[in-house]
Amino acid sequence: MSTIILGIESSCDDTSAAIIKDEWLLSNLISNQKVHEEYGGVVPELASRAHQANIIPVVDRAIKQANISANDISAIAFTRGPGLLGSLLVGTSFAKGFALAQNIPLIEVNHLHGHILSHFIKTTSESKHPQYPFLCLLVSGGHTQLVLVERYNSMKIVGKTIDDAAGEAFDKCAKVMGLGYPGGPVVDKLAVKGNPHAFEFAKPLPKGLDFSFSGLKTSFLYFLRDRIASSPNFIEENKEDLCASLQHTITTILIEKLVKATKQYGIKEIALAGGVAANSSLRNATISAGKKYGWNTYIPELKFTTDNAAMIAIAGYFKFLDGVFAGHDLTPQARLPF
Ligand code: KG4
Ligand code: ZN
Secondary structure, eight states: OOOEEEEEEOSSSEEEEEEEETTEEEEEEEEEOOTTGGGTSOOHHHHHHHHHHHHHHHHHHHHHHTTOOGGGOOEEEEEEESSOHHHHHHHHHHHHHHHHHHTOOEEEEEHHHHHHHGGGOBSSTTOOOOOSSEEEEEEOSSOEEEEEEEETTEEEEEEEBSSOOHHHHHHHHHHHTTOOSSOHHHHHHHHTTSOTTSOOOOOOOOSTTOBOOHHHHHHHHHHHHHHHHHOTTHHHHHHHHHHHHHHHHHHHHHHHHHHHHHHHHTOOEEEEESGGGGOHHHHHHHHHHHHHHTOEEEOOOGGGTSSOSHHHHHHHHHHHHHTOOBOTTOOOOTTOOO
16 A cells, blocks of 8 residues: 655745655645745744645645545654744644544654655656765755765764854855845856856865854955945946855865765765755756766755755655654754754
Protein backbone atom coordinates (compact mmCIF):
# COMPACT_ATOMS: atom_id res chain seq x y z
CA MET A 1 0.00 0.00 0.00
CA SER A 2 1.31 3.46 -0.73
CA THR A 3 1.94 6.12 1.85
CA ILE A 4 0.47 9.57 1.36
CA ILE A 5 1.83 12.43 3.47
CA LEU A 6 0.38 15.92 3.78
CA GLY A 7 3.16 18.38 4.63
CA ILE A 8 2.62 21.80 6.21
CA GLU A 9 5.22 24.58 6.31
CA SER A 10 4.53 27.85 8.13
CA SER A 11 7.82 28.81 9.77
CA CYS A 12 8.21 32.25 8.24
CA ASP A 13 6.17 34.24 5.72
CA ASP A 14 5.04 31.57 3.27
CA THR A 15 2.10 29.27 3.93
CA SER A 16 2.66 26.01 2.13
CA ALA A 17 0.98 22.60 1.85
CA ALA A 18 2.16 19.63 -0.20
CA ILE A 19 1.19 16.05 -0.87
CA ILE A 20 3.75 13.27 -1.34
CA LYS A 21 2.82 9.75 -2.37
CA ASP A 22 5.70 7.51 -1.41
CA GLU A 23 8.60 9.64 -2.65
CA TRP A 24 6.62 11.26 -5.46
CA LEU A 25 5.40 14.82 -5.38
CA LEU A 26 1.68 15.16 -6.17
CA SER A 27 1.22 18.83 -5.26
CA ASN A 28 3.12 21.69 -3.63
CA LEU A 29 1.18 24.91 -3.04
CA ILE A 30 2.78 28.06 -1.65
CA SER A 31 0.94 31.18 -0.69
CA ASN A 32 3.42 34.08 -0.47
CA GLN A 33 2.52 36.85 1.93
CA LYS A 34 2.63 40.27 0.32
CA VAL A 35 1.76 42.19 3.50
CA HIS A 36 5.44 42.47 4.51
CA GLU A 37 6.74 44.23 1.41
CA GLU A 38 6.06 47.77 2.58
CA TYR A 39 7.90 47.12 5.87
CA GLY A 40 11.14 45.86 4.29
CA GLY A 41 11.10 42.64 6.31
CA VAL A 42 8.77 40.06 7.85
CA VAL A 43 6.46 41.43 10.57
CA PRO A 44 5.82 38.40 12.84
CA GLU A 45 2.30 39.31 13.96
CA LEU A 46 1.16 40.00 10.40
CA ALA A 47 2.73 36.71 9.30
CA SER A 48 0.74 34.67 11.86
CA ARG A 49 -2.50 36.35 10.85
CA ALA A 50 -1.84 35.72 7.17
CA HIS A 51 -1.03 32.05 7.92
CA GLN A 52 -4.39 31.74 9.66
CA ALA A 53 -6.19 33.16 6.66
CA ASN A 54 -4.21 31.06 4.15
CA ILE A 55 -3.80 27.65 5.70
CA ILE A 56 -7.18 26.08 5.01
CA PRO A 57 -7.47 27.26 1.39
CA VAL A 58 -3.86 26.21 0.70
CA VAL A 59 -4.36 22.71 2.15
CA ASP A 60 -7.64 22.39 0.29
CA ARG A 61 -5.96 23.26 -3.01
CA ALA A 62 -3.04 20.92 -2.34
CA ILE A 63 -5.44 18.00 -1.77
CA LYS A 64 -7.48 18.84 -4.88
CA GLN A 65 -4.44 19.30 -7.09
CA ALA A 66 -3.05 15.95 -5.91
CA ASN A 67 -6.31 14.39 -7.01
CA ILE A 68 -6.83 12.58 -3.73
CA SER A 69 -9.31 12.93 -0.87
CA ALA A 70 -8.49 13.82 2.72
CA ASN A 71 -9.31 10.23 3.69
CA ASP A 72 -6.41 8.93 1.56
CA ILE A 73 -3.82 10.75 3.70
CA SER A 74 -1.70 8.43 5.87
CA ALA A 75 -0.16 11.10 8.15
CA ILE A 76 0.37 14.84 8.48
CA ALA A 77 3.86 16.31 8.84
CA PHE A 78 4.42 19.88 10.02
CA THR A 79 7.34 22.22 10.74
CA ARG A 80 7.93 22.38 14.50
CA GLY A 81 10.78 24.91 14.24
CA PRO A 82 13.03 26.79 13.97
CA GLY A 83 11.12 29.88 12.87
CA LEU A 84 8.70 32.55 14.06
CA LEU A 85 6.77 31.21 17.02
CA GLY A 86 3.39 32.70 16.06
CA SER A 87 3.72 31.38 12.51
CA LEU A 88 4.78 27.92 13.70
CA LEU A 89 1.80 27.84 16.07
CA VAL A 90 -0.64 28.16 13.20
CA GLY A 91 0.86 25.20 11.30
CA THR A 92 1.21 23.09 14.45
CA SER A 93 -2.37 23.72 15.60
CA PHE A 94 -3.75 23.01 12.16
CA ALA A 95 -1.76 19.76 11.93
CA LYS A 96 -2.99 18.59 15.33
CA GLY A 97 -6.60 19.35 14.45
CA PHE A 98 -6.30 17.60 11.10
CA ALA A 99 -4.63 14.54 12.65
CA LEU A 100 -7.38 14.29 15.29
CA ALA A 101 -10.20 14.76 12.78
CA GLN A 102 -8.77 12.16 10.38
CA ASN A 103 -7.44 9.89 13.11
CA ILE A 104 -3.98 9.74 11.53
CA PRO A 105 -0.47 10.13 12.99
CA LEU A 106 1.19 13.49 13.52
CA ILE A 107 4.83 13.93 12.50
CA GLU A 108 7.08 16.82 13.56
CA VAL A 109 9.80 18.01 11.19
CA ASN A 110 12.78 20.26 11.79
CA HIS A 111 12.66 22.93 9.07
CA LEU A 112 16.40 22.62 8.37
CA HIS A 113 16.24 18.83 8.01
CA GLY A 114 13.41 19.48 5.54
CA HIS A 115 15.64 21.73 3.41
CA ILE A 116 18.34 19.03 3.30
CA LEU A 117 15.94 16.15 2.59
CA SER A 118 14.27 18.07 -0.26
CA HIS A 119 16.81 16.26 -2.46
CA PHE A 120 14.82 13.05 -2.02
CA ILE A 121 11.59 14.40 -3.53
CA LYS A 122 10.86 12.65 -6.82
CA THR A 123 9.36 14.71 -9.61
CA THR A 124 10.51 12.72 -12.67
CA SER A 125 11.88 9.24 -13.25
CA GLU A 126 15.28 10.94 -13.70
CA SER A 127 15.23 12.54 -10.22
CA LYS A 128 18.51 11.65 -8.49
CA HIS A 129 19.28 11.98 -4.81
CA PRO A 130 22.60 12.02 -2.96
CA GLN A 131 23.93 8.78 -1.51
CA TYR A 132 24.67 8.68 2.23
CA PRO A 133 26.95 9.95 3.62
CA PHE A 134 26.86 13.30 1.86
CA LEU A 135 27.86 16.86 2.68
CA CYS A 136 25.22 19.53 2.41
CA LEU A 137 25.84 23.25 2.24
CA LEU A 138 22.65 24.61 3.79
CA VAL A 139 22.25 28.32 3.10
CA SER A 140 19.06 30.15 4.02
CA GLY A 141 17.88 33.47 5.40
CA GLY A 142 18.59 32.43 8.97
CA HIS A 143 21.19 29.66 8.69
CA THR A 144 24.49 28.89 6.98
CA GLN A 145 25.93 25.51 7.80
CA LEU A 146 27.86 22.59 6.46
CA VAL A 147 26.11 19.38 7.41
CA LEU A 148 27.41 15.83 7.28
CA VAL A 149 24.34 13.74 6.49
CA GLU A 150 24.66 10.08 7.41
CA ARG A 151 20.98 9.23 7.28
CA TYR A 152 17.68 11.11 7.21
CA ASN A 153 17.77 11.17 11.02
CA SER A 154 21.51 11.37 11.58
CA MET A 155 22.98 14.73 10.65
CA LYS A 156 25.94 16.56 12.13
CA ILE A 157 26.79 20.25 11.72
CA VAL A 158 30.51 20.44 10.88
CA GLY A 159 30.68 24.18 10.17
CA LYS A 160 28.37 27.13 10.73
CA THR A 161 28.22 30.89 10.68
CA ILE A 162 29.50 32.63 13.76
CA ASP A 163 27.35 35.72 13.04
CA ASP A 164 25.09 36.46 10.04
CA ALA A 165 23.71 33.93 7.58
CA ALA A 166 24.53 34.15 3.85
CA GLY A 167 20.90 35.05 3.08
CA GLU A 168 21.06 37.81 5.66
CA ALA A 169 24.16 39.24 3.94
CA PHE A 170 22.24 39.30 0.65
CA ASP A 171 19.12 40.79 2.25
CA LYS A 172 20.82 43.46 4.36
CA CYS A 173 23.16 44.68 1.60
CA ALA A 174 20.20 44.74 -0.80
CA LYS A 175 18.22 46.76 1.71
CA VAL A 176 20.85 49.51 1.94
CA MET A 177 20.84 49.67 -1.87
CA GLY A 178 17.06 50.18 -1.73
CA LEU A 179 16.29 46.90 -3.50
CA GLY A 180 13.43 45.79 -1.24
CA TYR A 181 12.89 42.56 0.69
CA PRO A 182 13.90 39.79 0.30
CA GLY A 183 16.90 41.15 -1.54
CA GLY A 184 18.64 37.90 -2.55
CA PRO A 185 16.61 37.27 -5.71
CA VAL A 186 16.90 40.94 -6.81
CA VAL A 187 20.69 40.94 -6.33
CA ASP A 188 20.87 37.73 -8.36
CA LYS A 189 18.90 39.30 -11.20
CA LEU A 190 20.84 42.58 -11.31
CA ALA A 191 24.19 40.79 -10.98
CA VAL A 192 23.73 39.13 -14.36
CA LYS A 193 24.60 42.43 -16.07
CA GLY A 194 27.36 43.44 -13.67
CA ASN A 195 31.10 42.85 -13.35
CA PRO A 196 31.84 40.52 -10.41
CA HIS A 197 35.35 41.99 -10.09
CA ALA A 198 34.33 45.67 -10.19
CA PHE A 199 34.60 46.16 -6.42
CA GLU A 200 36.31 44.37 -3.60
CA PHE A 201 34.79 43.81 -0.18
CA ALA A 202 36.04 42.11 2.97
CA LYS A 203 36.11 38.33 2.71
CA PRO A 204 36.22 37.05 6.29
CA LEU A 205 37.31 33.44 6.56
CA PRO A 206 37.31 32.26 10.18
CA LYS A 207 39.35 29.18 11.10
CA GLY A 208 38.15 25.69 10.33
CA LEU A 209 34.81 25.21 8.61
CA ASP A 210 32.95 28.14 10.18
CA PHE A 211 31.64 31.12 8.24
CA SER A 212 31.31 34.83 8.99
CA PHE A 213 29.37 37.41 7.00
CA SER A 214 29.01 40.38 9.30
CA GLY A 215 32.40 41.85 8.31
CA LEU A 216 31.41 41.69 4.65
CA LYS A 217 28.18 43.51 5.44
CA THR A 218 30.05 46.23 7.35
CA SER A 219 32.67 46.65 4.63
CA PHE A 220 29.88 46.91 2.03
CA LEU A 221 28.16 49.62 4.10
CA TYR A 222 31.34 51.64 4.66
CA PHE A 223 32.28 51.35 1.01
CA LEU A 224 28.89 52.75 -0.02
CA ARG A 225 29.04 55.53 2.57
CA ASP A 226 32.44 56.70 1.29
CA ARG A 227 31.45 56.58 -2.35
CA ILE A 228 28.11 58.28 -1.82
CA ALA A 229 29.89 61.15 -0.01
CA SER A 230 31.63 62.16 -3.23
CA SER A 231 29.06 60.84 -5.69
CA PRO A 232 25.44 60.88 -4.44
CA ASN A 233 24.14 58.73 -7.32
CA PHE A 234 26.80 56.07 -6.82
CA ILE A 235 24.39 53.25 -5.96
CA GLU A 236 22.00 53.97 -8.81
CA GLU A 237 24.85 54.19 -11.32
CA ASN A 238 26.65 51.06 -10.13
CA LYS A 239 23.84 48.79 -8.97
CA GLU A 240 24.68 45.93 -11.30
CA ASP A 241 28.41 45.94 -10.52
CA LEU A 242 27.68 46.21 -6.79
CA CYS A 243 25.33 43.23 -6.92
CA ALA A 244 27.70 41.16 -9.04
CA SER A 245 30.65 41.90 -6.76
CA LEU A 246 28.68 41.21 -3.59
CA GLN A 247 27.33 37.95 -4.97
CA HIS A 248 30.78 36.92 -6.12
CA THR A 249 32.23 37.54 -2.63
CA ILE A 250 29.50 35.51 -0.88
CA THR A 251 29.85 32.68 -3.38
CA THR A 252 33.64 32.60 -3.01
CA ILE A 253 33.38 32.37 0.80
CA LEU A 254 30.83 29.54 0.61
CA ILE A 255 32.72 27.53 -1.99
CA GLU A 256 36.06 27.86 -0.18
CA LYS A 257 34.59 26.31 2.95
CA LEU A 258 32.68 23.65 1.04
CA VAL A 259 35.85 22.52 -0.74
CA LYS A 260 37.71 22.47 2.58
CA ALA A 261 34.99 20.32 4.16
CA THR A 262 34.98 17.80 1.31
CA LYS A 263 38.73 17.36 1.71
CA GLN A 264 38.54 17.09 5.48
CA TYR A 265 35.81 14.43 5.38
CA GLY A 266 36.86 12.74 2.14
CA ILE A 267 33.32 12.97 0.79
CA LYS A 268 32.42 13.57 -2.85
CA GLU A 269 28.61 13.46 -2.62
CA ILE A 270 27.80 17.16 -2.38
CA ALA A 271 24.43 18.89 -2.09
CA LEU A 272 23.19 22.47 -1.84
CA ALA A 273 20.03 23.41 0.05
CA GLY A 274 18.08 26.41 1.37
CA GLY A 275 16.85 29.68 -0.16
CA VAL A 276 20.31 30.92 -1.16
CA ALA A 277 20.79 27.69 -3.16
CA ALA A 278 18.54 29.47 -5.70
CA ASN A 279 21.39 31.88 -6.40
CA SER A 280 22.73 31.44 -9.92
CA SER A 281 26.32 32.31 -9.04
CA LEU A 282 26.40 29.80 -6.18
CA ARG A 283 24.76 27.11 -8.32
CA ASN A 284 27.27 27.64 -11.16
CA ALA A 285 30.25 27.81 -8.81
CA THR A 286 29.20 24.57 -7.09
CA ILE A 287 28.84 22.80 -10.43
CA SER A 288 32.30 24.08 -11.53
CA ALA A 289 33.92 23.02 -8.25
CA GLY A 290 32.20 19.65 -8.63
CA LYS A 291 33.78 19.15 -12.05
CA LYS A 292 37.17 20.27 -10.80
CA TYR A 293 37.18 17.99 -7.75
CA GLY A 294 35.23 15.04 -9.16
CA TRP A 295 32.13 15.39 -6.95
CA ASN A 296 28.66 14.06 -7.57
CA THR A 297 26.91 17.40 -7.24
CA TYR A 298 23.23 17.79 -6.36
CA ILE A 299 21.66 21.17 -7.04
CA PRO A 300 18.00 21.36 -5.95
CA GLU A 301 15.24 22.34 -8.35
CA LEU A 302 14.51 26.03 -7.84
CA LYS A 303 11.09 25.39 -6.32
CA PHE A 304 12.65 23.27 -3.56
CA THR A 305 15.29 25.84 -2.54
CA THR A 306 13.11 28.43 -0.79
CA ASP A 307 10.59 27.43 1.86
CA ASN A 308 8.06 24.84 0.70
CA ALA A 309 5.96 22.09 2.24
CA ALA A 310 7.16 19.36 -0.13
CA MET A 311 10.41 19.20 1.84
CA ILE A 312 8.44 18.83 5.08
CA ALA A 313 6.33 16.06 3.54
CA ILE A 314 9.35 14.06 2.34
CA ALA A 315 11.05 14.38 5.74
CA GLY A 316 7.76 13.24 7.30
CA TYR A 317 7.61 10.32 4.90
CA PHE A 318 10.92 8.92 6.16
CA LYS A 319 9.76 9.25 9.77
CA PHE A 320 6.48 7.56 8.87
CA LEU A 321 8.35 4.54 7.49
CA ASP A 322 10.21 4.26 10.82
CA GLY A 323 7.02 4.83 12.84
CA VAL A 324 8.37 8.00 14.47
CA PHE A 325 5.31 10.03 15.46
CA ALA A 326 4.67 13.10 17.61
CA GLY A 327 2.32 13.42 20.56
CA HIS A 328 -0.45 15.99 20.69
CA ASP A 329 1.22 17.68 23.67
CA LEU A 330 4.10 18.79 21.44
CA THR A 331 4.66 22.54 21.13
CA PRO A 332 6.45 24.47 18.38
CA GLN A 333 9.90 25.88 19.14
CA ALA A 334 11.30 29.07 17.65
CA ARG A 335 14.83 27.84 18.35
CA LEU A 336 14.43 24.14 17.80
CA PRO A 337 17.86 22.47 18.15
CA PHE A 338 19.22 20.92 14.97
O1 KG4 B 1 15.24 28.95 3.00
P1 KG4 B 1 14.54 30.24 2.87
O2 KG4 B 1 13.39 30.35 1.91
O3 KG4 B 1 14.00 30.75 4.26
C1 KG4 B 1 14.67 30.50 5.45
O4 KG4 B 1 14.54 29.38 5.98
O5 KG4 B 1 15.40 31.45 5.86
O6 KG4 B 1 15.65 31.32 2.49
C2 KG4 B 1 15.35 32.68 2.28
C3 KG4 B 1 16.62 33.39 1.91
C4 KG4 B 1 16.48 34.92 1.87
O7 KG4 B 1 17.57 35.48 2.55
C5 KG4 B 1 16.54 35.23 0.38
O8 KG4 B 1 17.06 36.51 0.07
C6 KG4 B 1 17.46 34.14 -0.11
O9 KG4 B 1 17.04 33.00 0.59
N1 KG4 B 1 17.35 33.92 -1.57
C7 KG4 B 1 18.35 34.20 -2.43
C8 KG4 B 1 17.84 33.89 -3.72
N2 KG4 B 1 16.56 33.42 -3.58
C9 KG4 B 1 16.28 33.46 -2.24
N3 KG4 B 1 19.58 34.67 -2.22
C10 KG4 B 1 20.36 34.85 -3.30
N4 KG4 B 1 19.96 34.60 -4.57
C11 KG4 B 1 18.72 34.12 -4.82
N5 KG4 B 1 18.34 33.85 -6.09
ZN1 ZN C 1 13.91 27.81 5.07
